[in-house]
Amino acid sequence: MRPAYADYVKCRQCDAPDTRVIDSRNSENGASIRRRRSCAACGARFTTFERVEEVPLEVRKRSGDREPFVAGKVRGGIELAVKGRPVTSEQVTRMVTSVEDAVRASSTPLETSSIGELVLTGLKVLDPVSAMRFASVYKHFEELSDFERAASELSGP
Ligand SMILES: [Zn+2]
Incomplete structure (x- = not known):
């Protein structure tokens, strides 16, 4: 101990x-x-x-509520969008890391919608089809946590 x-x-x-x-x-x-x-x-x-004390990262929802930033949620959203597309998991990891860096660098908690925009911008560069998929699902849900729920429903148990 x-x-x-x-x-x-x-x-x-x-x-x-x-x-x-x-x-x-x-x-x-x-x-x-x-x-x-x-x-x-x-x-x-x-x-x-x-x-070193880890400073927990937070994001701000549209409602103004804050929630912890979970890189796995971002990853889940991206993975669903790039499924079957020529995007490597290394590229996905790099994108998640750059989103996390942006969240860490921001002096105030980023809005979840800004995080969605960041992902969309990154996907547009990598693969326009994945970007369109991400945008079509994301626009309906606004919040990344909703996107994650949709992702788990679509991909099944
Ligand atoms: Zn002493």
């Missing part, structure tokens, strides 16, 4: 719980933060590696 965070960051020298961060930098792979800490009681210094 992993030690509790409070135990992990307390002073290694005297067990004092109160340590101060004096330096903080991302580790090379970006998955953790390397922190240099200093004990308030005895002045001992040590280094911790702490996990």
Whole structure:
């Protein structure tokens, strides 16, 4: 079992719980933060590696409600549109990643309709037929979550 965070960051020298961060930098792979800490009681210094908190990505529905961004939903919508078309799963993955990047880069939650537009734009470049399919289903439903529901109904159990 992993030690509790409070135990992990307390002073290694005297067990004092109160340590101060004096330096903080991302580790090379970006998955953790390397922190240099200093004990308030005895002045001992040590280094911790702490996990980067994942910021949950959110999107905004037309109603104004927010919901978590689920890359799998986007992928499901794209996969249905490209079914039987000359679009590789690598291309689909790249498209999903670029949508996710756009969601992450936005300072406010993107509207689900903007995400649909992004997918449509990407599909138009890859395969116009897939783009038309995506547009015809998507226009009816507006929301990607509805698209996902339609996709699961069409593809069966
Ligand atoms: Zn100490």
